[in-house]
Amino acid sequence: MAYHHGDLRAALLAAAEDALRTRGPGELSLRELAREVGVSPAAPSRHFRTKQALLDALAMEGYDRLTAVLGPALTGGSFADRLNALIRSYVTFVTENVALHELMFSRKHDPSAPPELIAATHRLMGLALGVIEDGQRRGEVRAGPALELAVPLAAVLQGLADLTSHGGLPDAKAEDALRETIAFTLRGYAP
């Protein structure tokens, strides 16, 4: 039995995300994670000074994965293509990572959140902004201040993700609702 774990930090993050999926956030205990990983209760503190720090790191990982997923959706094609890909991949990510997504965005209400997290949300907003600006250059999106125009898109993304992940809609209807929402968004942005 090695005294040193090898890569405790990664192991903790993995265990934490697993716990996040099965149980909710909030039911997540540092001591329990330590137990699962097979390490003493105080060991995690070497890598995460506080429980919140671990959650923040987990959220950052979530942002990285999200932007990675969203990246391909934003290259090439018409505005309609990009919008379609953006919305669909966003919704997919959220439904597949409900608790993680909730963690990422519940944290941003706290002014004491680490700057990296704030930056990550801004970067995400920047993605939406880029899609709008590109659409305007193509003449497929109405003119106007792009930053204001991007707000409804961000809102639709956030809200739609929330609605579908919640599962209030039966699965069959979900696709219809998704399609309708995309069409709705396109109408809103039409020149």
Next chain:
Amino acid sequence: MAYHHGDLRAALLAAAEDALRTRGPGELSLRELAREVGVSPAAPSRHFRTKQALLDALAMEGYDRLTAVLGPALTGGSFADRLNALIRSYVTFVTENVALHELMFSRKHDPSAPPELIAATHRLMGLALGVIEDGQRRGEVRAGPALELAVPLAAVLQGLADLTSHGGLPDAKAEDALRETIAFTLRGYAP
């Protein structure tokens, strides 16, 4: 000093909401609430069997207040008027009750949430649905299955509230973004 408090339940809820405003949710402690109200640590358990039960009750109170605020927005006037009033009053409520709103909607991801809470969210969705259906009757909203059409509205509400309450936008820009989002929504629903 009276042995019985008189209305502990209400006092606890009030203290809880206050604590929710100042500190976040999660930093909310039953024992501390009991202390603030001037009662023994185990007293709250007579009115809320568990901490979650108290939070749920608080969330229900939030739904009641929200629907009360939204009610006036939904009577009379054109579709544009109703939509405008609905979005604005929703955003106002959320910005004035950030933590409460977060509590209300974070809870709905949990399948073990009490039925009354689930019913409350459905009732809220029903409000949006009503606005759409009325708009259709007036010929001011495009034809189509109202339930699908209502999804983008609910999404915009949820997402916009999230964006503005987070405060990412400077206050001056917030009004512009709000106006733009309302116009965007009207275009999306235009026949």
Next chain:
DNA sequence: TCAAAATGTTGGCGTTGCATACATTGTTAT
């Protein structure tokens, strides 16, 4: 009036996050 229900109190149990002090292993400079 007096038994039962409602409401509070006391005390205790197990768990948690965190701080402190100590132990072991890796790394690096001499």
Next chain:
DNA sequence: ATAACAATGTATGCAACGCCAACATTTTGA
């Protein structure tokens, strides 16, 4: 090579928490 040092993990303890069980005090109503 080895001694100093940093990194990482352990042991222990503390205060607070949620919850439970047993007991006390009121209020209610038959």
